Amino acid sequence: xxxxxxxxxxxxxxxxxxxxxxxxxxxxxxxxxxxxxxxxxxxxxxxxxxxxxxxxxxxxxxxxxxxxxxxxxxxxxxxxxxxxxxxxxxxxxxxxxxxxxxxxxxxxxxxxxxxxxxxxxxxxxxxxxxxxxxxxxxxxxxxxxxxxxxxxxxxxxxxxxxxxxxxxxxxxxxxxxxxxxxxxxxxxxxxxxxxxxxxxxxxxxxxxxxxxxxxxxxxxxxxxxxxxxxxxxxxxxxxxxxxxxxxxxxxxxxxxxxxxxxxxxxxxxxxxxxxxxxxxxxxxxxxxxxxxxxxxxxxxxxxxxxxxxxxxxxxxxxxxxxxxxxxxxxxxxxxxxxxxxxxxxxxxxxxxxxxxxxxxxxxxxxxxxxxxxxxxxxxxxxxxxxxxxxxxxxxxxxxxxxxxxxxxxxxxxxxxxxxxxxxxxxxxxxxxxxxxxxxxxxxxxxxx
Numbered sequence: 103x104x105x106x107x108x109x110x111x112x113x114x115x116x117x118x119x120x121x122x123x124x125x126x127x128x129x130x131x132x133x134x135x136x137x138x139x140x141x142x143x144x145x146x147x148x149x150x151x152x153x154x155x156x157x158x159x160x161x162x163x164x165x166x167x168x169x170x171x172x173x174x175x176x177x178x179x180x181x182x183x184x185x186x187x188x189x190x191x192x193x194x195x196x197x198x199x200x201x202x203x204x205x206x207x208x209x210x211x212x213x214x215x216x217x218x219x220x221x222x223x224x225x226x227x228x229x230x231x232x233x234x235x236x237x238x239x240x241x242x243x244x245x246x247x248x249x250x251x252x253x254x255x256x257x258x259x260x261x262x263x264x265x266x267x268x269x270x271x272x273x274x275x276x277x278x279x280x281x282x283x284x285x286x287x288x289x290x291x292x293x294x295x296x297x298x299x300x301x302x303x304x305x306x307x308x309x310x311x312x313x314x315x316x317x318x319x320x321x322x323x324x325x326x327x328x329x330x331x332x333x334x335x336x337x338x339x340x341x342x343x344x345x346x347x348x349x350x351x352x353x354x355x356x357x358x359x360x361x362x363x364x365x366x367x368x369x370x371x372x373x374x375x376x377x378x379x380x381x382x383x384x385x386x387x388x389x390x391x392x393x394x395x396x397x398x399x400x401x402x403x404x405x406x407x408x409x410x411x412x413x414x415x416x417x418x419x420x421x422x423x424x425x426x427x428x429x430x431x432x433x434x435x436x437x438x439x440x441x442x443x444x445x446x447x448x449x450x451x452x453x454x455x456x457x458x459x460x461x462x463x464x465x466x467x468x469x470x471x472x473x474x475x476x477x478x479x480x481x482x483x484x485x486x487x488x489x490x491x492x493x494x495x496x497x498x499x500x501x502x503x504x505x506x507x508x509x510x511x512x513x514x515x516x517x518x519x520x521x522x523x524x525x526x527x528x529x530x531x532x533x534x535x536x537x538x539x540x541x542x543x544x545x546x547x548x549x550x
């Protein structure tokens with residue numbers, strides 16, 4: 103008797119991606135090779151998520167399955183010296199910017215000479231010996247490593263952007279990690295990987311930017327799709343503080359799936375701001391794990407999409423120890439026929455007494471065809487806590503527009519003023535002034 107095993111399109115497609123990601127992944131360090139092979143084994147047991155799964159029921163990946171992506175040979179990538187990075191770089195990070203092209207480190211475009219002693223910013227190959235021996239304790243060790251896209255990134259691991267701040271070191275200057283894709287005739291897959299370690303008592307500001315080397319506005323389709331599958335791991339050790347801004351500004355033809363995983367030790371502070379403007383289909387998974395008591399977590403997010411874009415934000419905050427504080431505010435502005443998704447979870451088990459957690463998702467729909475699916479969640483089994491969550495979905499109020507018109511504004515300017523007021527709360531939370539100003543100009547341009 104013969105047994106036939108059917109292979110679903112999601113399984114077959116993931117297998118093809120895995121084969122592409124295996125190319126050029128020669129790693130001479132034994133434990134890194136083992137890490138990669140373990141991730142390969144995980145991927146081989148999984149499939150591309152479908153809407154039949156609860157965590158993906160609002161996010162349809164069928165458009166991704168229609169594109170066959172291929173890996174870029176790291177040896178074939180030029181130095182990129184001809185690229186114009188001025189649309190991405192910031193004056194505050196002129197001497198502290200690390201650049202990766204198609205997921206491969208570009209030393210000719212990177213400048214990290216303005217950083218103080220006790221800070222390493224570079225790629226995996228340049229990591230000093232005193233850090234190399236400790237790398238195994240951090241890279242690939244965050245919870246959630248077996249998620250399908252995270253495992254795919256690890257299986258194709260070739261290089262890593264590393265930011266390592268030594269104990270009690272305070273970095274005043276922001277550090278920028280710039281990941282740029284070059285659009286090509288054939289669709290490509292890029293898999294940036296980032297590791298941030300803030301040792302005990304240290305402080306730093308970090309800016310991540312994801313974009314593409316194109317002429318003109320990235321909102322205009324050019325029919326050159328690519329796929330960015332990104333993973334960032336951040337370790338905030340005891341009494342350390344990390345301020346992190348993540349800006350996703352991919353092209354209108356691209357796909358972007360990313361994860362930011364944070365482990366917070368005792369009395370640590372993490373402030374994250376996530377901006378989502380680009381890609382035809384994007385998803386960002388924000389995962390925070392409390393590993394000690396007294397942590398402070400602040401998450402701010404802004405999603406602004408239009409046309410037929412789909413943008414999904416999933417966040418998980420797990421508070422496993424007492425006296426933790428978390429505050430999350432995520433805003434979505436949806437125009438055209440675009441679709442925004444927000445799913446935020448906060449877990450407060452019995453041992454997390456005296457926790458203070460709040461979560462709010464506010465959504466603004468600018469057209470009758472715009473759609474948002476929102477699902478804030480609190481799961482609490484502790485007794486002595488103060489927790490709240492909520493969501494709002496609204497449109498621009500006619501009486502507010504009329505009031506502004508009565509003060510001399512026309513209808514377009516009145517609408518734009520209200521939209522600007524909606525986004526300002528998030529943009530003002532970004533500590534890098536030039537980036538906040540640039541994003542404000544971009545969001546204002548989109549409202550016309």
